[in-house]
Amino acid sequence: MDHEDKVLFLKYEEMMKDTEPYVKKLAEFMGYPISREEEEAGAVQEIVRLCSFENLSNLDVNKTGVKQQTKAKVENNFCFRKGKVGDWKNYLTIEMAERLDKLMDQTFAGTGFSFHD
Secondary structure, eight states: OTTTTGGGOHHHHHHHSSHHHHHHHHHHHHTTTOEEEEEEETTTHHHHHHHHHHHHHTHHHSSSSSETTTTEEEEEGGGGGGOOTTTGTTTTTTHHHHHHHHHHHHHHTTTTOOOOO
16 A cells, blocks of 8 residues: 555544544644643543534534535435444445455555454
8 A cells, every 4th residue: 555654544443442542543643643731631532522423413514404416415414323333234234244344355455454353
């Protein structure tokens, strides 16, 4: 993969277990590390709160309205389901999941990243 240092792989399931270290890791990756003072002032917890599924899914802009995508109209709440680990099982069959796993394995081969733990 070109520019491997420019790619940060994160796993939703792992982030949901312990979010704060991932917030710090993402900030560092983006070139905006969180200082000790910011951390002591609760900046990490505030970022977690502001970026939480509950907060984002309840913003008016994400609850109402429609965006025109070419000829199709997409409701603004389209991207929000339940925000729960494993909810994909309610939308994908086992066969679909296996196809996605195979595609991801091929796509990320050689990067050191794996969806399988």
